[in-house]
Amino acid sequence: MKTSPSSAAVPASVSTAKKNPTRIVIVDDHPLLRKGVGQLINNEKDLMVVGEAEDAAKALTAIESSRPDVALIDISLGGASGIELLKNIKARFPKLQVLVLSMHDESVYAHRALRAGASGYIMKQEATEKVLTALRKVLRGEVYLSERLGARMLNTLVGGRSPSGTSPIEALSDRELEVFSLIGQGHGTRPIAEKLHLSVKTIESHRAHIKEKLNLQTATELVHHAIQWVQSERVVGAEAAHSE
Amino acid sequence: MKTSPSSAAVPASVSTAKKNPTRIVIVDDHPLLRKGVGQLINNEKDLMVVGEAEDAAKALTAIESSRPDVALIDISLGGASGIELLKNIKARFPKLQVLVLSMHDESVYAHRALRAGASGYIMKQEATEKVLTALRKVLRGEVYLSERLGARMLNTLVGGRSPSGTSPIEALSDRELEVFSLIGQGHGTRPIAEKLHLSVKTIESHRAHIKEKLNLQTATELVHHAIQWVQSERVVGAEAAHSE
DNA sequence: GTGGTCATCGGGGTTTCCCCGCATGCCAAA
DNA sequence: TTTGGCATGCGGGGAAACCCCGATGACCAC
Numbered sequence: 230m231k232t233s234p235s236s237a238a239v240p241a242s243v244s245t246a247k248k249n250p251t252r253i254v255i256v257d258d259h260p261l262l263r264k265g266v267g268q269l270i271n272n273e274k275d276l277m278v279v280g281e282a283e284d285a286a287k288a289l290t291a292i293e294s295s296r297p298d299v300a301l302i303d304i305s306l307g308g309a310s311g312i313e314l315l316k317n318i319k320a321r322f323p324k325l326q327v328l329v330l331s332m333h334d335e336s337v338y339a340h341r342a343l344r345a346g347a348s349g350y351i352m353k354q355e356a357t358e359k360v361l362t363a364l365r366k367v368l369r370g371e372v373y374l375s376e377r378l379g380a381r382m383l384n385t386l387v388g389g390r391s392p393s394g395t396s397p398i399e400a401l402s403d404r405e406l407e408v409f410s411l412i413g414q415g416h417g418t419r420p421i422a423e424k425l426h427l428s429v430k431t432i433e434s435h436r437a438h439i440k441e442k443l444n445l446q447t448a449t450e451l452v453h454h455a456i457q458w459v460q461s462e463r464v465v466g467a468e469a470a471h472s473e
Numbered sequence: 474m475k476t477s478p479s480s481a482a483v484p485a486s487v488s489t490a491k492k493n494p495t496r497i498v499i500v501d502d503h504p505l506l507r508k509g510v511g512q513l514i515n516n517e518k519d520l521m522v523v524g525e526a527e528d529a530a531k532a533l534t535a536i537e538s539s540r541p542d543v544a545l546i547d548i549s550l551g552g553a554s555g556i557e558l559l560k561n562i563k564a565r566f567p568k569l570q571v572l573v574l575s576m577h578d579e580s581v582y583a584h585r586a587l588r589a590g591a592s593g594y595i596m597k598q599e600a601t602e603k604v605l606t607a608l609r610k611v612l613r614g615e616v617y618l619s620e621r622l623g624a625r626m627l628n629t630l631v632g633g634r635s636p637s638g639t640s641p642i643e644a645l646s647d648r649e650l651e652v653f654s655l656i657g658q659g660h661g662t663r664p665i666a667e668k669l670h671l672s673v674k675t676i677e678s679h680r681a682h683i684k685e686k687l688n689l690q691t692a693t694e695l696v697h698h699a700i701q702w703v704q705s706e707r708v709v710g711a712e713a714a715h716s717e
Numbered sequence: 718g719t720g721g722t723c724a725t726c727g728g729g730g731t732t733t734c735c736c737c738g739c740a741t742g743c744c745a746a747a
Numbered sequence: 748t749t750t751g752g753c754a755t756g757c758g759g760g761g762a763a764a765c766c767c768c769g770a771t772g773a774c775c776a777c
Contacts, residue, residue, distance in 0.1 A: 259576065259597040261604065265509025332503065332576070353503040360505065402754055415697035418733065430757050433734070438754090440735095448734060448764090452693070453659035456700050646723060662764060674726050677765070682723090692733090692765060 250277035251368055254295060256288040256302035256314070257281075257330065262353070266301065266330075269357050276364065285314040292322060299326045299367060301360075303353075304342060305333060312338075312345050319346035328367045330360075339374065341461075349373030398458065400442045408435040412452055413459030494521035495612055498539060500532040500546040500558070501525075501574065506597070510545065510574075513601050520608065529558040536566060543570045543611060545604075547597075548586060549577060556582075556589050556647045557669075563590035572611045574604075583622055585647055593617030642702065644686045652679040656696055657703030 253270055255278060257263050267278045280295035282288035292300060300318060304311030311331075318327060329342040332353040339350040348367040351360060352375070363373040401409060411421045418436070422429045436451060445451050497514055499522060501507050507525050514520045524539035526532035536544060544562060548555025555575075562571060572593040573586040583594040592611040595604060596619070607617040645653060655665045662680070666673045680695060689695050 259506065260599070260601045261509040261513070261597055262503065262506045263509070264513060264601060265505040265507070268512050269505065269508060353505060355504070357504045357508060404755065415693055417691055417693040427755095428757055429733085430759095431755075434756075437735070447661055449659055449661040449696070452696055453700060456697060460704070648724065671724090672726055673764085675724070678725075681766070 250275055251299060251364075252277055252279040252295065252297040253364070254278075254280040254282065254288070254291055254297040254300045256283070256285075256291075256300060258283045258303065262303075265357075266360065269360065270364075273361060276361070285311075285317070288314055289317065289321065292318065292325065297325065299328060299364060301328050301330055301364070303330045303332075304338060305331055312341055315342065315345045315347060326367045326370075328363055328373065343372070351375075398443065401439060405435050405439050405442070408432060409439050409455050410459060412436070413455030413457075415456070494519055495543060495608075496521055496523040496539065496541040497608070498522075498524040498526065498532070498535055498541040498544045500527075500529075500535075500544065502527045502547065506547075509601075510604065513604065514608075517605060520605070529561070532558055533561065533565065536562065536569065541569065543572060543608060545572050545574055545608070547574045547576075548582060549575055556585055556651065559586060559589045559591055560647075570611050570614075572607055572617065583618065585650070587616070589647065594622070595619070642687070645683060649679050649683050649686070652676060653683050653699050654703060656680070657699035657701075659700070 253276060255263050255266055255270075257266070260283070263281050263283075267281065270276045270278050279297055280291040282291040288300075288302065302311070302314065302318070304315060315327060315329065318325060326348045327346065328349045328351065329339075329347045330351055330353060331338055331342075342350050348370075349363050349372055351363045351373060355375075366373045398406070398409070407425070408421060411424065416424070418432050419429055422432045425432070436448070440446075440448075440451050443451075443454060445454060497520060499507050499510055499514075501510070504527070507527075511522045511525070514522050523541055524535040526535040532544075532546065546555070546558065546562070548559065555573075559571060559573065562569060570592045571590065572595065573582075573591045574595055574597060575582055575586075576597045586594050592614075593607050593616055595607045595617060599619075610617045642650070642653070651669070652665060655668065660668070662676050663673055666676045669676075680692070684690070684692075684695050687695075687698060689698060
């Protein structure tokens with residue numbers, strides 16, 4: 230099986246020996262990518278890969294046994310289980326810093342990751358050096374985000390006055406949340422208007438306000454987030470049975 | 474741009490010199506993965522990376538200039554135009570062997586890739602050595618497929634039709650599936666048109682055809698299904714990691 | 718070559734989106 | 748109490764998207 234790869238064992242015997250290298254665990258279901266990141270990291274004097282894992286279960290045991298300073302995890306290990314893993318890790322090892330590596334667009338998953346306890350979010354499309362930058366930033370206890378997203382999140386925080394953890398969805402009014410939910414269930418503007426016995430214009434107004442509060446630019450983004458939210462709500466609990 | 478990485482320049486002067494190494498070009502939008510595959514390949518005596526590219530356009534120029542024997546391409550380049558690129562490559566360089574590397578479940582894309590001219594299909598979840606196996610097999614003019622999929626395809630050929638999981642999505646053409654996928658990733662009509670360098674009208678046409686084939690009535694429904702599908706694809710892909 | 722699908726676009730009408738403004742009503746701080 | 752903010756409801760008008768047509772090649776199969 231995937232017995233830990235050749236590159237993991239780096240003897241501290243080179244001229245520029247690693248005195249107290251930062252210990253890193255990589256969690257990703259793509260062996261090729263693990264190899265790439267591992268190589269990249271082990272080329273650095275102050276960084277060192279001490280473990281790899283390809284799924285959530287192996288990740289926890291790997292962390293337990295190798296005691297890393299940072300975990301670099303891909304949250305798209307089978308959809309939701311990525312965020313789940315992140316939560317589990319933070320529950321068991323609260324002091325462990327976690328940098329999330331994802332192939333998906335930040336706008337959808339980044340804030341979920343941060344809320345789940347991640348210290349940073351970086352996309353696989355990013356240049357390799359950015360990964361090192363992010364790792365070091367996270368190590369210093371700072372949060373790594375892309376320029377674009379960082380600005381946007383600050384914006385949300387300022388505009389929505391929500392403290393670190395709260396989702397901007399909290400800022401929606403009752404009516405807005407209702408509309409948002411209907412959008413997420415796949416209804417268009419007109420059907421929503423009819424269902425609520427309101428003018429189409431009113432629904433448009435609500436949509437605009439929702440976009441504003443959630444910091445979204447286009448209608449497509451709105452729909453995307455709405456569907457995402459409805460989905461996650463369904464997962465979160467059966468206790469949220471407020472039908473109709 | 475991505476001038477071939479440190480390890481790419483391997484002078485043929487080592488004891489075990491590369492006499493006639495197979496020349497390989499890697500096309501993938503994840504720098505980290507390119508690094509991983511590149512390292513893996515350059516560790517082999519008979520293989521050698523002679524070029525990298527991160528998108529379709531760069532891929533064609535890279536192939537043109539470096540004249541590889543094999544191209545290893547990811548068909549999910551930014552979620553788009555992977556199959557298109559494959560077709561273009563085979564149109565311009567018919568004799569070039571192409572091995573498709575994908576993070577998606579084989580069952581959806583593999584046969585499309587083969588029909589488009591690929592000589593093999595391998596998933597990123599596969600073990601690293603499998604990539605080498607696949608490369609060498611493709612080099613010998615054979616077709617590489619996973620055990621599971623190979624059997625299934627034979628089955629399909631003999632039996633006439635796919636066994637059970639025939640989703641209506643199978644009915645979509647390559648281009649349509651591409652557009653469908655982009656919709657599912659949250660992109661609007663215009664951005665898709667720009668990304669694919671096509672007229673907005675063309676995308677609208679594709680959307681219409683997709684709706685027809687999937688039996689959808691409204692645009693909202695289309696978006697809803699597309700997002701749903703992209704989501705489920707990710708889960709399926711990850712769970713299919715336990716091949717063999 | 719005839720018929721099929723694909724992929725690409727256009728015309729033109731309908732709908733939605735989006736950026737404005739405007740009204741009411743409520744609630745809370747000044 | 749006055750002021751201001753916010754929620755809720757609606758409208759106008761222009762831009763964009765959507766939708767129902769048709770058209771052109773290109774390719775593949777029979």
